[in-house]
Amino acid sequence: MHFNRQDIANLESRRRASFVNSLSGFKSANLVGTADKDGNTNLAIMSSAVHLGSSPALLALVIRPGGEERHTLSNILATGQYSLNHVNTGIIESAHQSAARYERKVSEFAATKLTPHWLEGYQAPMVKEAHVKMMLELREHQTLNINATHLVIGEIVQVELPDGALADDGSVDMNVTETVALSGLDSYYQPQQIKKMAYAKPDRAPKNLLSE
């Protein structure tokens, strides 16, 4: 099956969004928690978090112009802070519902029955029910010329994890945290680990470290 540029452009818009959103492969599913200057909270599911570097620990978010995420962006720009919280198998329905286009005065926390979790000294709420919670501080914001999407770069300044969630190598064990993956716009997956590969070197054959 083959699609060229014109075939993609010719797709009906909702179908095209479903198609193109699935082409990058599996995506992360995170709830982004923010508040405005008066403490009114907002929560939005996002699948665009991308690792930029680990020293300092930087993540980028791609935020569309307009759309359901506009309140999140204005809160981030107002307070300079936002939380990122992994969606887990137990909160998929609430997380997905946060994408509905609620009015500004409605908090998605209340609408989706998720609980704000505040850290002293920060103006953005984490999600109590998430097993992996992070606080970020805004470091850079730009609007991309090509299609007016926003690139929001933040530094991870606080991380909360369940006991037992760190693997031997220092990574987060997502089997323990029950983190889910997203494909397209609406399909939620529970990943099963099948391989853990040794560090790749030119003079060594690839090696799976998991006993199979």
Added chain:
Amino acid sequence: MHFNRQDIANLESRRRASFVNSLSGFKSANLVGTADKDGNTNLAIMSSAVHLGSSPALLALVIRPGGEERHTLSNILATGQYSLNHVNTGIIESAHQSAARYERKVSEFAATKLTPHWLEGYQAPMVKEAHVKMMLELREHQTLNINATHLVIGEIVQVELPDGALADDGSVDMNVTETVALSGLDSYYQPQQIKKMAYAKPDRAPKNLLSE
């Protein structure tokens, strides 16, 4: 378990990379195929593809300064073209091995026993063994001020999929394509779909469309 900014900075560098690389959640696993002006091929696994928009169909890649990905970047800048190919369950070892720091004259295709698949009129090879193959044309390149990583934005101009890989809504069915997800630097997962959620609206309860 709690980590603040200083705790993260204090981690040994390899541990810190494993930790921070897993904080964004699950990542896509794609092989990026390129060639230089003389047709010498290169292949690199990347987990940083992120959806920017579907009309036109745009994807961004984050590429670290230096590192194993430097040949990929110079090829993209030289030819303006690159392929993106989903890693599937059958090619994990080869895909992971492409991250080894081979010398410039060594093609990772030969070193990892993957096969270049050429489309007429394009200077970048796809990966024959991949079930989802895309060709992209470079649209924008910038170096991020904050940590000198490269942001490479391309438009998807060709897509090849196996028959039967399109779901009813137009998305790619990753159960069919056997696409894998990555966590951290080296852990490969086979995701199992657990929910497909109806479009979220403020006045409607969240609804799972999969019969359970």
